Amino acid sequence: MFRTAQILFGVSVVIFLLMPIVAILPLAFTSSVFLTYPIEDYSLRWFVELATADAWRLSIMNSLIIGLGATLLSTILGTLASLGMRSKALPFANLLRTMFLLPMVVPAVVLGVGMQMLFVNLGLASTYPGVIVAHAVLCVPFVIVSVSASLQGIDPSVEKAASSLGASPVMVFRRVTFPLALPGVISGAVFAFATSLDEVVITLFVAGPNQRTLARQMFSSIRENISPTVVAAALLLIIGTLCLGGLAALLRWRQERSALKAVP
Amino acid sequence: MQPFIQFESVSKSFGSLAVIDSLDLTIHKGEFLSLLGPSGSGKTTILMMLAGFERPTRGTITLDGMRIDQLPPHRREMGVVFQNYALFPHMTVAENVAFPLEMKRLPRHEIARKVERALDMVRLGHLKNRRPSQLSGGQQQRVALTRALVFEPRVILMDEPLGALDKQLREHMQLEIRELHKRLGLTIVFVTHDQSEALTMSDRIAVFNAGKVEQIDSPHAIYDTPRTRFVAQFIGETNLIEADVVNVQNGHATIVLGADLAAKVRSGPELQAGQKALFSLRPERMRLGADPAGDNALDMTITDCIYHGDHMRVQLAKGNFTFTARCERLAGNWTVGTPVVVSFDPRDCTVLAP
Amino acid sequence: MSRAPARERMGALLLIVPLLAFLAVFFLWPLWTMVRASVVDDTVSRVLPRTAAAIVSWDGQGLPPTQVQQALVEDLRQADDQQALGETVRRLNSAVSGFRTLLTRTTNAVRDGTDAVAVDLGDLDRRWKEPRFWLALRDAVPPYTDRNLLAAVDMKRDAGGAIVSEDPGASANRLIMFRTFLVAAIVTLASAAIGLPYAMLAAAVTGWKRTALLLAVLVPLWTSLLVRTTAWFVLLQNEGLINRALQAMGLIDSPLPLIFNRVGVVIAMTHVLLPFMVLPIYSVLLSVPRNLMQAAASMGAGPLRAFWRVLLPLSLPGLLSGSLLVFMVAIGYYITPALVGGANDQMISSVIAFYAMGTANWGLAGALGVILLLVTMILYFIYGRLSKSPQLLGA
């Protein structure tokens, strides 16, 4: 009796969690203009639309450009800072860490309003650099969390061993620290890219019509006039983020496994 | 032997915690020196100062007459074997061993040759393309050792390198390290808190307590003539006796142990009649039954008898004076309550510094 | 000896400075800009600096002295930034209607006259003889104001400067804040009600079952937020899958209203935020030794009592940080209410966005933003205190 209730509960929550994502995907292949079941006829017309309609094509290009820019910027800055935060000699380490994670906490709308006002004054509003910088701010915490975790997993005595074997500090970094931290850097970059890909609110405030990203384009078409193109775009995003998420998980898993095995 | 490495009044504190207090220590070229001591006595700290990962708060360290205490670790040419081996997890065995040679910028073919030879020497040639995570504990240990040896460092430092191995493998590796030490004429500083390991492997042992050297001597001297109470108690087992000296004569002293028991012991030059002094007598140096030489024969009673497999431990008493003796087997049918004669050679009883 | 740590510290600082500078410029500065916008009101004092300086000496009785009037004339004559002047006019006109025509007329007259001629404002336009225009000007010149912050909580200053409530019906900010907290609380409760037993279940089972339960939480977390909201948008329609299915099963006759109302918002937000509840509880439960429940049972506690006395108290820290997390994220939510909610479900973020983008009322948008930011920061501070590692989102 208790067991049956348990199973029933578990299964229904799993359905609640997964059903929405699974249930809409087939609608991307409908030939009708309505997003309803049953699907009478299957076609790829909405994917064609996605690839050919100017607005959608531009938005996909923009997402890639802005995503790559924001990823590059946040990964470089975040990795450097994570390396710096490893040092025990650093003052206010906790404060700094909290500050670096804060963009994840501040409500997007609040940050968006502030950025819009400031970027107008700085001449960054409605420019690619402006949007890239704004996205990078949001990506930084993910890079910090991921890279710090992988740096924490490095056994300090491995670095000591390298320097006792004659490696200068620069060499220790190049040959030991960085290769060991690399999986964390890559998964941080993946998280950063996924974050930028999914970002709507800040984009709403700082981007002009020329910097419309895919997420932003989806947002406005849901609001104004939803069509199966949105679902086709959603499918694209799901595949994209699942691939990226899977990649990040794989890297982390491999890292953990090798860390576990390294302990005799 | 001339001094090779020298610590001169070296002190080290972490913040307000003084860990090493004015240490003087000399290490000779080609010797195997063990640092032995209880946990927290500062052994690792000394090794880390030698390797350059910690800097002395005060004092100097010299190597071959040159000051090294301000040199960064990578310029000291000391091969360090860490307790957890610290192998590079992202490199193969061969790459690990090649690392120090690459840091020396040796030509490629020479590196390959040296790596090959070093790995063959420890019989790991067939594993050279494996990752450390694919090796057993003992194999990892040998790779770590090879990596520390291959660049011909001036000193090898090992911090409890065998701590993570099981007993059999540990004993095997002890022999192997000892072998390498002899064959290659290495200078080795070896940290351990396993006293039997220190006794079997070392040329000399430095016994530490709370950041100070208690005694530095050959294993033999450390065991047979401990100089302080700490050393006597820390190494092996001992009976500590506080006794009155009643008579000193040609290198021998007569002492009263208590309960009217008198014994003849070897005397140091410092003993004087009428003094109280501390003596140490190892349990296995006592015999139950009369000694033919007849120097010491104490009448005592067996109060307890514990079986340990390869030996027996016998508690003896007279009045409120007690002894522990150790013997191979019990002669006769001695049981608790049996009176017995206890004897020992005066040379086996050591005077301790008070 | 002390040089080595100093050098190391320098190195560490050098590595951190780029990110620090980046965030200072592109994260803290925007927030500061917003905070400033909510309290700074220098449109008028920038265009009319002399008037602003002179008018403070006026006690507000009768008409201001002539040097104030001359200062205004001089200011209007010198004002060459048409846009700023326009803003000033709009600002003053919103305080007292009629200011627009008054100022335009005065400015034109002042510019036509020569510098040497002293202009008498009262002659120019009779309205300058009414104190209320001067009083409005006096109120508008101080560069700092609490007007926006007060308006954000439906308050204002009356003619005498005392703080009073806004007329009911004039503004709805308090209602919206209340609604925001209410929706966030409902979502938190719903997440807790589902998330706590779910996390316990996940911690209790092993093997593939645990993997499946966790994966079901992680997959939505990895999936784009927009995709999940799109999904609910499609599913909750009158013609959507849920209503169709219920109708097909014969449970209902006509479609249930699920979208553009509170129900839809709560369902979609609970779905989005549930992982933030499950993961903290699950990680707390993982650290609970498995045999505690067995120990309780061995001491005679039935399953229910063991749950009540052992498992529940042990999972409370996770429940608490999960709830704080969900509540904190929920009050700042924008996308989901904006897409799935109706006009009566808009939360504070939507209102901020409306003021900022719709009406360009930066002051009010900033003031509401300050309030939201403050509440979020307080919650985050408590959250950081409760859970030792202030890591979010299981990233």
Ligand SMILES: Nc1ncnc2c1ncn2[C@@H]1O[C@H](COP(=O)(O)OP(=O)(O)OP(=O)(O)O)[C@@H](O)[C@H]1O
């Ligand atoms: N980095 C450090 N900061 C503060 N205290 C330290 C540090 N390293 C060591 N200590 C302290 O110095 C003392 C000596 O430590 P050390 O590691 O040298 O002991 P040890 O003899 O190697 O002990 P063990 O046998 O347990 O390895 C200990 O009390 C330890 O707590």
Ligand SMILES: [Mg+2]
């Ligand atoms: Mg140690």
